[in-house]
Amino acid sequence: MQRFVEIRGLEYSYPLDGGGQVAALRGVDLTIERGEFLAIVGSNGSGKSTLVRHLNGLLLPTAGQVQVDGLLTSDPGNLWAIRQRVGMVFQNPDNQIVASTVEEDIAFGPENAALPPDEIRKRVDEALATVGLTEYRTRPPQMLSGGQRQLLAIAGTLATRPACIIFDEPASMLDPAHRRQVLDTIRRLNAEGLTIVLITQAMEEATAAQRVLVMHKGCIVMDGSPDKVFEHGGQLRSWGLDLPAAVEIAHHLRERDWRLPQGLLTVEQLARALC
């Protein structure tokens, strides 16, 4: 079975105003299977956002190749099909909402695909139900909370029936309650079979994924399950990251010769192990 995403030798650089180049990505190799839940972490400037923008052809490689569902992003004829398969939710809840009502914004994707109006209607209603915004369908976006606006953005991508959704720090501008709402929705979508790529600065969020990619200065420096990755606290710190609280506490306890099982990522798991 073909991998959903295959990236070989990806390099990306762009020119600076005052002359010279910035190498944002230096030789990245990556494969993503269908149905995976992948988290990408890294400090600002590590290349995470740049990397995911290659997955839907918003950026094209300066070297190497990116293949999504068998389609090369370098072929302009493929971009259309790729963007139907790969949706993207951005960090700022406001700057991705196009229309003045909820249902019209969800319809934006299907409208771009020139689908007939009744098909658009069907998809909009489905997406509204999936994210739980049905009663808000005629509201203007400014009447929604930040969390609801992100749910709206998610609904907007779902309307194109994608196989994969990329989330670029979707919850960083939200308060804790709304953050949880968005993350629960993401987990649920993955449980239903969607491939998820989640960029986050909050290490706690990364623990929900099956696989964590750590990026630093344009390269992937670590790639494994969350507990494997979080074992390397010192290295993560040197890359500008920190650890989820539970991992840090477990780490300190192990340093004092406490014997604890591996894979303790959340406070709940840690508490259970201790009792």
Next chain:
Amino acid sequence: MLIQVENLCHIYVPGSPLARVALHEVSLQVGSGERVGIVGRTGSGKSTLVQHIAGLLTPSEGQVLIDGVAVHERTTAARAARRRVGLAFQYPEDQIFEQTVFREVAFGPRNMGLNKAEIAERVRWALEMVRLDPVMESRSPFTLSGGEMRRVALASILAMRPEVLILDEPTAGLDPRGRRELLARVRAWQVETGATLVLVSHNLDELARVVERVIVLDRGQVVADGPTRQVLSDSALLSAAGLDVPQSVTLLRTLREAGWDVRTDRLLPEEAVEEIVHAYAGHATALGALQTVEAM
């Protein structure tokens, strides 16, 4: 220097169908040199409250006084009182407009009517406070990274030497290293100047390291006001106010419910570790004694 908030009420768009009560009967006092955190979910009124303290809004009812002067009025005394308060909004780098870092940081002091020498001195000091290299002075702030722009914005407020500094979500959007460093800079500034610090934040884990007192707002009202340790370990209160309880507290509470003899007001991971080790030592001794008894 004393900030007094007395029965403050604020209603947005009064008398219209969109009227919304943002603050209701809020009363509190903040003294010189205090480090206070204000927490609450989105819409709880935190931003409205701090805008009142900075004199930017007119109370619908009640008043805000700084050393006895009502800050929102249009008198000279009120203007002088407002000048003593510095406020950085969320994403303060949005306010940047000057062509060089120097001019941007000098903006506040210029408006205060200081002379050239004083302005230069203030800019130099402020940039040092935020650890920005003086060579950056002549660069355009728009060519800097997001984190650097934030530090420029912060410096531009510090250069005015406020006696009260209010920061609204100062670490929003920064990566873990950026967050740590910014808070360290703010702490160092506060220690050096002895100013009053008010931090508005969602991030209770971060707040616990910086402030000694926490005020919790929920739906426009004060629901808690006390020492950091006390307020941030009250999980019932925090959950009711829509906030995440600090991770350490959750852990210790779970252990306590399982019978461990741990204090639940240890907010930081390292404190939690100490607490757990201590409690286990006691627990182990008791267990050891039991086993010895059983073996006999």
Next chain:
Amino acid sequence: MNLLLPGMYMAADSALHRLDPRVKMVAAFVLMVLAFAAHSLASYALLTTFVVIVAILSAAPPIALLRTLRTIFWLGCFMFFFRLFTTPGQPLVAVGQFTITREGLLTGAAQIYRLCLLVIISALLTFTTSPAQLAHGLEVLFKPLAQIGLPVREFAMVLTIALRFAPALLEEIDKISKAQQVRGIDMYSRNPLRQMQSWVPLFVPIFVAAFRRAEDLATAMEARGFRGTQLRTRLHQLHMTRQDLIAALIALAVSLAILGLERSI
């Protein structure tokens, strides 16, 4: 923060709300033109009656409608007094150098009245038609012009996006203005020089923010498969119903009646 701007859309379910925006826009336009063509008392009476009936059907609170007249208060006064003192005719009163004539009084009053009708008709339109509906209606009305190469669909999209971001822009202006006030800018200075000095610290950040927003939005639109306005379909279609036809016919009848009345005088 929510700001209620005067003359903006008020969501409700009145007879007028349910009409097709095209009908409302064309009818409003025609009536506004006729308001200026009308000279006879009979025409005014007919027009006024019609507007009053429409106002009742719109479920707009009368006070809100009358409040929209505040925007033209000074203009109205100026026009009235101008007419009052400069129209030649039968003199009534002399005030210093100037003479108030009967004709001046009448034309001045007529002028104000027409202005008021204009404002009320447009308020009725914007109260009962959301900005999105207006944009959609305009797009469909002007579609034929796209055949001759005018960028109608692009313009409609630009308009929709601008309308969608208007509240966000206002919030941004509020935030930046407050941020700069904290840094010592006096927004409300009576000194005109001071006032102007407060514009650069306000406009530069707002422009920068607007450009950033535009860039983010364009990226998001691309990611959602936007590739130009040509091949798109729409969720909502505009359909003319029986009510729309009836309304159009009534508006047409009133217009013809007024033209007829004017002709015969």
